[in-house]
Amino acid sequence: MVKKLIILLIISMFLNNINLSSTFADNSEKDPVDEQYYKLGYGKLEDVVNKFEKDNKVTVSLPMEYPFDITHSFAKVDNEGKLQLYYLNSRNKQVLKIFLTLNRNLLEVDGEEVVLKGNINAVIKDVGKVKKIDFIKNNLLYSISYYKDNINLTDQDLVNISNSIK
Secondary structure (H helix, E strand, C coil): CHHHHHHHHHHHHHHHHHHHHHHHHHHHCCCHHHHHHHHCCCEEHHHHHHHHHHHHCCCCCCCCCCCCCCCEEEEEECCCCCEEEEEEECCCCEEEEEEEECCHHHCCCCCEEEEEHHHEEEEEEEECCEEEEEEEECCEEEEEEEECCCCCCCHHHHHHHHHCCC
């Protein structure tokens, strides 16, 4: 009789532990950063990029090099048809934004002109609290930017990120 009670107690503890584990796993799956961006209309970067490529019959190339560890990435297409990519490190609040558009006429040449790999002309400029580099590659206008208050990058860092786009 005592033996049966001990076995029942052990089985009960085991089953209870499984339920607790699954409860904690369910709660940890909802990342608050993901939830916040999804509420703002952003989606998974890969899904949005694939849809943008299909809808516009273009190929989007993404950087292979980033100036910080990426913990999250999101994307959306805005009302003007511009593809917005957000890469962030939620631990230290660093954000890198990449906007792509088919409207190549939006390339502004006021700023510091630099030449990227493949003899691609680019322009680096300060726009208030934002630093950015703009260039045309694969018939798309790329604009890569960051907030100067949140991350300390050099112009060469922007060039390196741009050059890492294949």
